[in-house]
Amino acid sequence: MNDSPPGRDFHAEIDDAIDTLFAPHAGAGPEASATPASDKAVSPATVAPPAPEKVAPLPASLLTADGADAFSPFEEALLSLDWEISPDNIETARKALKEIQGNFEVDKAVALTEIFALMDRLLEVMAIAPQNVSTSAPKTLQEGLQTLRAAAGAEDLSLIEQTLVDPTLSELRAAIPNIPKDYSKLVSKPQGVAGTEQKTAAAPPAPAAKAAPAPAQSASMDEDLLPELPAAFGASGGRPSRVLVEAVNAHLVVLGKCIAKRIIPVENLFAKTPGYEKLHAIHTELRERLERQKQNLLKALGDDYQADAVVPAEPAKPAVTATACPWPTVALADVGGRMVAFLPEQIAYEDKPAGKVRKCGSFLPIKNLKRGFFGKIGFVVRGELSFLDEAILKTLTIPVANLSGQEAREPKADSSLLVVFKANSGMAFWLDKPTEQLDTSNDRWEPLTDPGTLVAGTLTVQGNSVPVITMRSV
Amino acid sequence: MALIDLSKKEIHCKIVYYGPGRCGKTTNLLTVHSSMADNARGKMLTIETKGDRTLFFDLLPLNLGKIRGFNIRIQLYTVPGQVMYAATRKLVLKGADGLVFVADPLQVRRERNIESLEDLRTNLLEYGLKLEELPLVIQYNKRDLVGTPIPTLTVEELDADLNSVYKAKTFEASAVTGMGVFETLREISKQTVRYVTNKHLLHETK
Structure with missing residues (x-):
């Protein structure tokens, strides 16, 4: 009977239904060899763990003396962070990351600078403002580690640049929240600067430039974007490529000019x-960071530094013709x-x-222009x-132009008044x-450089020379 | 608490997957959801943050079909494992008929497993329930990490830490590969439906 009270058979039927429902899935797959680990059967040996994913062999510098993987400490630190974001866990992770960075081959360390910097930055932000960091930050770091x-x-490296490096960089950038500079301990790492670094440094890798492992550097809050390189390029047994040295030298020249001519003024x-x-503080910090970066690059270059390096010429911009008017319409x-x-x-x-x-x-008092009482x-x-x-506005008075040079007289009844004004300077014209609007694209332009005049230059309009009046120097 | 509607002959059982953060609770449910036939499962509801963590819970209703005229549905829930979501975890636990404790075998998580189990016990007590009286299955997840350089706990160590008191059935699993997921679910489903029918249905129909 269908609706008879449930009893012992009822349970048996439920068990059968559950078995029927789940049996096709339980143990169906090649790896679904789960066994009850207890309750009459505890046999870890019976569970065959799937073979670890095959990965490319690591260079010797990233293997410890006993053959262990140098990434493992960082991986473990990330797992701890995954559970709890605590200062200790973050510090451990940062130290482990530095350790990895120090043991990387020089050319790869340079090329992966931004990833290291962003990962470190993310850890730093987790320490300073964990409430602002997404809960997926440990996973993002995990992906950075895999990269x-x-x-x-x-x-x-170019083989994995698009498939791994670029996506990782994007994810890391997205994971780092904007933290106000009021966080005193926070040292911001502008993406643009880092990006420039990487682009500059990601020149063809040095042939077999294998670095001697450096002693682990303790992570500090104010370390710069550029990694502490194991040694100067030439001191690690191999020679860096000429292209790389020239690129870094050129970058140093540009960096020096940037600091001197842009940042400091x-x-x-x-x-x-x-x-x-605040802006002053930001610029001061930016300058200091760029100077530290310069010092790091100088250190990395060692004897290869050339103070008079030639900066590659930028692609020539389309020449501006001397006859082009700076204003499209007048x-x-x-x-x-x-x-x-x-x-x-x-x-x-x-x-x-x-x-x-x-x-x-x-002289025209501006207040006279208002309409009605x-x-x-x-x-x-x-x-x-x-x-x-x-x-x-009520207090402003501007001169009325007298282009004819004759004594000022009352304008015609139907004449219009034009007032030009710029940067606290103005003038009125009858x-x-x-x-009328004029498109200047077809008219010849001759600039005037005399700062003592209102005329910025002359346009040749239908054969007539038309002075262009501006408030540029009044 | 199980929903039993005698007039409609429906039994709803609530099974909660519990465990520390990132131990694989949601992955268990995702594996179940992706493997089950459409007619046996309902829509999986997941509330997430921008990232991948479950901040609230996953609810996956499974339909066992009609047994002696009774429609039996099992609802699988997970809770947010992160420490900061204690209140949500407690809320989701309310009315649970069966529990799967998903343990993380990583050595660095050893203490977290123990803390989470204790958290589970405490939360249940606040609802007037004792863990030892509820259907409970313990899953030792991430066994695919055994044999890799990542230090993991042995089953014996996990048993000693988590199962010395409760003596629950335990399963080794790898939620990402599907290994052990359905074995765990099958066992807890049987225990839970049996528990629910014994506790409610048999009494009420007497």
């Missing part, structure tokens, strides 16, 4: 600008019978103003001028007719 392992055994500027203390106008051009972005006002404005003479100046002006406070 390092593959790289160690690879004969040619900006750092100094921030230093003396109130409110830019506003063409007639002023006092002369055709002139203005820059559209500098035009703050163009209209036919009220009668009292026409009587302003040689309750109107606001800010509503009638545009561009930079419109960003100024109303109170400031136009014979409203401006």
